Amino acid sequence: MYPPLKKYEISMKVPEIKEDQSLIIRLDGIKMSARFKNDEEMFSFEFYDTMKNIIQDVWKYFPFVEIAYSFKDEISLLIDKEQIQHNKYQNRIEKILPIFSGYISSLFSQYLPKELKKSPCEAFSFDARLILLPTSELKRYFRSRQALAMRSFIDRFCSYRYPSTTKKDKKIIFEIEKEIKAKKEWEPLYSGYVGFFDNGKWQVKIADNFMKCWDKYEKTGVKYETKKSN
Ligand SMILES: [Mg+2]
Secondary structure, X not given: OOHHHHOOOOOOEOOOOOOOEEEEEEEEEOOOOOOOEOOOOOEOHHHHXXXXXXXXXXXXXOOOEEEEEEEOOEEEEEXXXXXXXXXXXXXXXXXXXXXXXXXXXXXXXXXXXXXXXXXOOOOOOEEEEEEEEEHHHHHHHHHHHHHHHHHHHHHHHHHHHOOOOOOOOHHHHHHHHHHHHHOHHHHHHHHOEEEEEEOOEEEEEEHHHOOOOHHHHHHHOOOHHHHHOO
């Protein structure tokens, strides 16, 4: 920046990430829940296709992402913290969050089918926040996100099909879960997508067995240098 103006610039750093901590960036679509539900109160298939396309492109724009998990209009990205701290980002929060938010928002606006837009140039936005947590709780974080995702799916499903069901009706809820899981085509709707490295390649899969395969996902995370040479 032009030196006389430099003094006015505010810089905010990501808090120091300790050895035993992990960094996640979580993005959340703005005003999308009401906007993209279909006739059955659920996010439409086209919406999930759009999210899948974004997760596929994550590697292209963010080579320092180790695992990406998306459900509904939210995306959690596990970051290679060393790259954020030491490469061109130099831990600058004011750069990191808008860059993530900007790319993801523009990818969404680009991939969303035109039938779902009110006008051809309609633009959408995702906010971005930092989540700093002990690495020992990482699995719990993703498990909770996926459980929350499933709960929100069941809530929507029930509000449309079984409006009088309460959360206390455990037996009915169990039956509903069975009904949902029997519909193979709904898998992306109730599980979301996971992006991860496998054999040096960025893979995107339906996240149904995400937590069952957690150890595999975690272990296949490769460092930036290796990814870069692919
Ligand atoms: Mg949202």
